[in-house]
Amino acid sequence: MTDETKPKCMCARCHMRGLMGPLMLIAIGAMFLLGRFTSYGFRELWPVLLVIAGIVLWLQSAASGEGHTGA
Ligand SMILES: [Zn+2]
Structure with missing residues (x-):
């Protein structure tokens, strides 16, 4: 499930985006x-x-993108 090849971006915005699928x-x-x-x-x-x-x-739009790595 987790992609080991690149570190996952852990900023709040990406974290929120990751919630969409499971919540649906x-x-x-x-x-x-x-x-x-x-x-x-x-x-x-x-x-x-x-x-x-x-x-x-x-x-997601309200969450901080601080520390966003784009991964
Ligand atoms: Zn991010």
Whole structure:
């Protein structure tokens, strides 16, 4: 999973960017689980993905890029 050939940039901005994928997977998984056990499913809750994406992008733009190495 981790790329050993080059050191990963650990600035706050890159850290936030790395959260996007896992958060999306967690949200999608939670929606399918809710769909199984409640009357709310992916069809009702998918806009939550847009909210999460927006929040992550906003946090990313607000996060400090200090120490950014570009890796
Ligand atoms: Zn960075």
